[in-house]
Amino acid sequence: MKKKLSMLAAGALMVAALGMFGCSSGDPATQPTDNNSSANSTAPDNSAAANNDDAAVGGEIVLVNDGKLTVAASLDFPPFENLNTDGEAEGFEVDLMKAICDEMGLECNYLPSTKFDTIVPLISAGGKADVGVSGFTVTPERAKEIDFTDVIMDINQGVAVMKDSGITSVDQLEGKKIGAQSGTTGYEWALENVEGAEVLAFDEMTGVFAALQSGQVDAVAADLPVVQYYVLNAYQDAEVIAEVPTGEQYAIVVSKDNPALTKALNEAIAKLKADGTYDQLTQKWFGA
Template sequence: MKRLKRSLTGIVTLVLCLTLALVGCGKADQASKQGQNGDEVLQKIKAEKTLVVGTDATFPPLEFKNDKKEFDGFDIDLMRAIGKELGAEKVEFVDTEFKGLIPGLEAKKFDVVASGMYITDERKKAINFSDTYYPGGLSLLIKKDNQSINSIEDLKGKKIAVQIGTKSVQFLQENYPDIKRVEVEKNVEMFLELKSGRVDAVLTGLPAAKVYAMQDNSVKVLDKTLTNEEYGFGIRKEDSSFTQAVNKALKTLKENGKYQQISKKWFGE
């Protein structure tokens, strides 16, 4: 009888241990899922009060360094406003070459990418994007006194400067392989190539092309954009809760008028 009682006691103890183990596993799984869906990023922001942003600060008016060597631009101001909505008291920017932004994001060097990045199917294979925050499109920039170029068709057999890792490269490869690409590392280098006469045109995003043309009256933007694009903030695929939080913050900024203030500052009416 004593042996039976001991056996029953052992079985009950074993069942209790297994139950506690399963509960523990369940909590661990839940914690793992929270880390996978982006709660990890939100918790980091909550704990450290800091949002870390990857950007290639060579693309005015979206992102660049001003005369004081400070990060400045539309994306910079907008990301600071989003960071405030997320509870971040400080937004840090990590200056990274454009081609290194997605690898850097995946390596967790920063929480998000804000760098005039178009939302594309190819990029979606590696990362997710926020809702679009500004419309763009590829445009051609040429010298103002050049009367022989009125469209991209006139550039066949000629040279166009493009930035490595951008949609411009892919666009020319797929649609105009007979146009010679002059690929450069930095956005500003494209404009220098044009000014020096080493290329016949620059292919870049419309906002950057327009602002550069306003600053330098020796160049002009051709009227017709070549593509219709949308800019988005790059976010890691597993950070779904963080993505939702960024989208909510962006919506709030549009509703309270702050987004419009930032847009007007950089693009006018």
């Protein structure tokens, strides 16, 4: 049976992923260049200047609720966002969004958990949330619908199987069933890179791992820190067999109609990286 998730320290497994977190230089406004991007997700230039010209970003910030930054997230994506035992959102991106809001003088308002593959359309449509998070990889396809902030983290993909499966490498997944969260780069990677695989989509990561444990799928493909977290804290009868160097980059999702908000978020992110807050949050959620 699946154990109940708790936000434990990620420990040694998470330390292995730390090399890809944070900026690639000492300049807090410089985007990281180390890792994460699925095979079909080469990151475009996502700075505020790339998304909007100087005149456009000079406008007024528009918020769904005055004085609040309303955030849409899939709250089953630990250690980035998850609901704790009190039903409150917590995780690296949750803390980061709260710090950004403090910097901007806004209250951070998380909506109830939102299905991952509906967040980009929701932000694009406007009216319900100002920003979206949940480990959004910057991709050209998504950038057609929404704007991205500056990069907040570098990520690779990870693959997990049950310990008794006999599967020890990605090559052995040919023709197998692979589970992934709907709308994610993990789903796209498996679909495009594993010959003959049947890739099954699930609404939530908890469903993906439940399917692995029940034998509905032979493997799981998802962002490496998330795979590591689930294996370490909830599915200890599973194991990570591969880190796939996809070179993806996370950013915050913002409406194209709100360029001033994107600019303000980028300024807050740069300040948090400069004053050490970003590093403190990385240390808290991923270890030294």
